[in-house]
Amino acid sequence: MARNIPELLPSDSHNQRLAGNVLPPERADFEPAKKYNLVVLGAGTAGLVTAMGAAGLGAKVALVERNLMGGDCLNVGCVPSKALISASRVMAHVSRAGESGVRVPAGTKVDFPAVMERMRRLRADISRNDSVSRFREAGIDVFGGEASFVDGGTVAVGPHLLKFSRAAICTGARAAIPPIPGLREAGCLTNETIFSLTELPPRLVIIGGGPIGCELAQCFARFGSQVTILETGGGVLHREDQDAAELIQQALVRDGVRILTDVRLEQVRTSHAEEGGTGEKLLSITRGGETTEIPADEILVAAGRQPNVERLNLTAAGVEFDQRSGVTVNDRLQTTSRRIFAAGDVCSRWKFTHTADFLARIVIGNSLFFGRSKASRLVVPWCTYTSPEVAHVGLYEKEAREQGIAIDTYTQQLADVDRAILDGETTGFVRVHVQKGTDKILGATIVAGHAGDLISEITVAMRAGAGLKTIGSTIHPYPTQAEAIRRLGDQFNRTRLTPLVASLMKWFLGLRR
Secondary structure, three states: OOOOOOOOOOOHHHHHHHHHHOOOOOOOOOOOOOOOOEEEOOOOOOHHHHHHHHHOOOOOOOEEEEEOHHHHHHHHOOOHHHHHHHHHHHHHHHHHHHHHHHOOOOOOOOOOHHHHHHHHHHHHHHHHOHHHHHHHHHEEEEOOOOOEEEEEEEEEEOOOEEEEEEEEEEEEEEEEOOOOHHHHHHHEEOOOOOOHHOOOOOEEEEOOHHHHHHHHHHHHHHOOOOEEEEEOOOOOOOOHHHHHHHHHHHHHOOOOOOOEOOOEEEEEEOHHHHOOOOOOEEEEEEEEEEEEEEEEEEEEEEOOOOEEOOOOHHHHHOOOEEOOOEEEEEEEEEEOOOOEEEEEOOOOOOOOOHHHHHHHHHHHHHHHHHOOOOHHHHEEEEOOOOEEEEEEEEEOOOHHHHOOEEEEEEEHHHHOOOOHHHHHOOOOOOEEEEOOOOOEEEEEEEEEEHHHHHHHHHHHHHHHHOHHHHHHHOOOOOOOOOOHHHHHHHHHHOOHHHHHHHHHHHHHHHHHH
């Protein structure tokens, strides 16, 4: 089957260097092994970690990738998006420098082509870590092409038949395009194409108010685009606590993002020049019983992910799957074919790079060494990298309520934390849920400038079984925003001072006079 490789645009030296590092050649210049201990399908984060980890333990490994090694994270996800977020934050600091007494010349603006060129350069630099040469040097046979199961022990890649003892499906997911009449005809961007832009779109409409939509909306608004988010629900980031999501929504609006909620998208059309138009895209929406049209120069679709399960011929291998949820796995990441496992976005509801990494580690142990590790035992944090960021781990309050788990909740506002005041970052809070009557941490949400960094302290505590009492008794440097986490420990300790304990202490101290 012929490979369908998207063109890397623009075709500059950075993208050429990226392709040179991570595009596997279509024809292997070596003969496949008679049999592999492990064949890995897909060279995104899950596939790369699985292949490298297994090879490092002595396994004979084949790695198959139809497109670019590094998957979404390197090429069209975490790496390019965070490069843009970094640039947008610099612009935000410049635009608000006067609040700190720093005078910036009027008219300072973003050089969008330069921002994108920097992103491509840094992405190419980082691509060395995921390069074909690095994995071949580790003893891994890397094949470029479409992988398709022949049976439960063989994968076909071009002219090659790869026999295996075990296989791992790590083919990831892609942007889902909603079935809106006229959308495909008018043309739209996804995370797979937006990083190819070289000119800033004057008007950008984003379909979806999830993490990707919110992050890029804020970025492009700070760069100077007129950005509109169209969200079918009642607000952005619907998974998060309502007050956390509202803080993010307010921050987006402050940066100039227009947010339309409770929207039904009817259709998309293009106005043509001969009709007196400008060739713009027009999105017809119904909201509050009224239908209007929203003009756009570009449309970004950020409305969910779809697992890459097509063309793998999974049925031939006895692997059950669903077009929406992906490959079916048990808690040990074993598919319905006992010798085939899966990891990453193709099978997990947690579609994060760091989760794919740790799921891959489970696959290595369970597939090659009779391990019994379970995915359900992972403690998975995540973060949306808006400004401020919102990060979470464990249970939400609504989930605890639905599961009948009694909890106590402690919240520390950043407005009362000295370092946050000094940084001018008082919007946000740290919130922890503990099992009622104890200090055992069940979940946490942080809204802060660097919430993604702060959440790790709570994640480690949960993983190690350390509670709020331990956090409260641990010295934190002053002044830091992490002090907000320690103060939650103080809040918990004060709850232990019941009226009875207080009276006993007063009596005891009276005896010591």
